[in-house]
Amino acid sequence: MIPTLVFDLETIPDANGLRQLNDWPDAFSDTEVIEKALAQRQASHGTDFLPLHLHKIVVVGCVFRDAQGFRIKTLGQPDDPEASLITGFFKTIERYTPRLVSWNGSGFDLPVLHYRSLIHGVPAPRYWDTGEEDRDFKFNNYISRYHNRHIDLMDLLAKYNGRANAPMDDLAKLCGFPGKLGMDGSQVWRAWSEGRQDEVRAYCETDVVNTWLLFCRFRLLRGELDAQSYQEEIDLVRETLATLNGDHWVEYLNAWA
Numbered sequence: 335m336i337p338t339l340v341f342d343l344e345t346i347p348d349a350n351g352l353r354q355l356n357d358w359p360d361a362f363s364d365t366e367v368i369e370k371a372l373a374q375r376q377a378s379h380g381t382d383f384l385p386l387h388l389h390k391i392v393v394v395g396c397v398f399r400d401a402q403g404f405r406i407k408t409l410g411q412p413d414d415p416e417a418s419l420i421t422g423f424f425k426t427i428e429r430y431t432p433r434l435v436s437w438n439g440s441g442f443d444l445p446v447l448h449y450r451s452l453i454h455g456v457p458a459p460r461y462w463d464t465g466e467e468d469r470d471f472k473f474n475n476y477i478s479r480y481h482n483r484h485i486d487l488m489d490l491l492a493k494y495n496g497r498a499n500a501p502m503d504d505l506a507k508l509c510g511f512p513g514k515l516g517m518d519g520s521q522v523w524r525a526w527s528e529g530r531q532d533e534v535r536a537y538c539e540t541d542v543v544n545t546w547l548l549f550c551r552f553r554l555l556r557g558e559l560d561a562q563s564y565q566e567e568i569d570l571v572r573e574t575l576a577t578l579n580g581d582h583w584v585e586y587l588n589a590w591a
Contacts, residue, residue: 395538424458
C-alpha cells in the first residue's frame with residue numbers, strides 16, 4: 335500500500351508581515367492591522383483575500399493512510415509557532431515519502447507552504463528533490479504538476495483548466511459524503527480571532543476526511559480500487575470516525591447518515 339497523506343491548511347492574515355511591509359506602528363494591535371489590511375484589499379481588488387505570502391499557517395490538517403491503518407489529526411497545538419507546524423509537515427514527508435493528496439493544493443496550500451517555509455527557513459530536502467538526490471524523483475516528484483507524488487484532485491479533475499474547477503463541498507455532497515459543516519475558509523480569521531481555535535481545527539479535520547473520501551472515489555475510477563475494496567475503504571472511515579471523540583465527528587456522521 336502506498337502511504338498517502340491528505341493535507342489541508344487553515345490560515346489567517348500575517349499581522350507582523352503586514353506591519354513590516356506597510357510600515358505600520360507597533361501600537362496597532364494584530365486585529366487592527368488585519369482589519370485595516372482586509373479593508374484596503376477589498377477597496378482595491380474587490381475581495382479581501384490577501385496574497386498567498388501574507389497567509390500565516392495556523393492549522394495543518396492531515397489524513398494518513400498506510401498499511402497500519404487510517405489516522406486523522408491536526409499537527410501541533412493551537413498556540414504552536416508557524417515554523418513548528420511547517421516543520422512537522424515536512425518531517426512527515428522526510429520520514430515516509432508519502433503520496434500527497436489535496437484539493438486545490440497546487441493553487442493554495444503548497445504555494446503558501448513554500449512562501450512561509452522561505453520566510454522561516456524551514457529545510458525540506460526530500461520534498462524539493464527533483465532527481466538530484468534520488469533518481470526516481472526525476473520522473474515523479476512533488477514539484478512537477480503532472481507527477482503523482484502530489485495529486486491535486488481539483489486540478490486533475492478539471493483537466494488543469496481553472497475555468498473547469500469545481501468546489502469540493504459540492505462534489506462531496508453529490509457523491510453522498512457530508513461535505514463542509516458550518517464553516518468555510520472565509521470564516522477562519524473571524525473564528526480564530528474570537529478564540530474558537532478548536533472549532534477551526536475541527537473544521538480542517540472534516541475537510542481532509544472529505545478530500546480522502548473523494549480520493550477513494552477517484553481511485554475507483556482509475557482502477558486502483560475495485561468495488562469491494564472501495565467499499566472497505568469507505569467503511570473504514572465510518573468505523574474510525576465512530577471511535578473518535580469530538581462533537582464534529584458526531585455531526586459529520588449524522589450528516590453522512
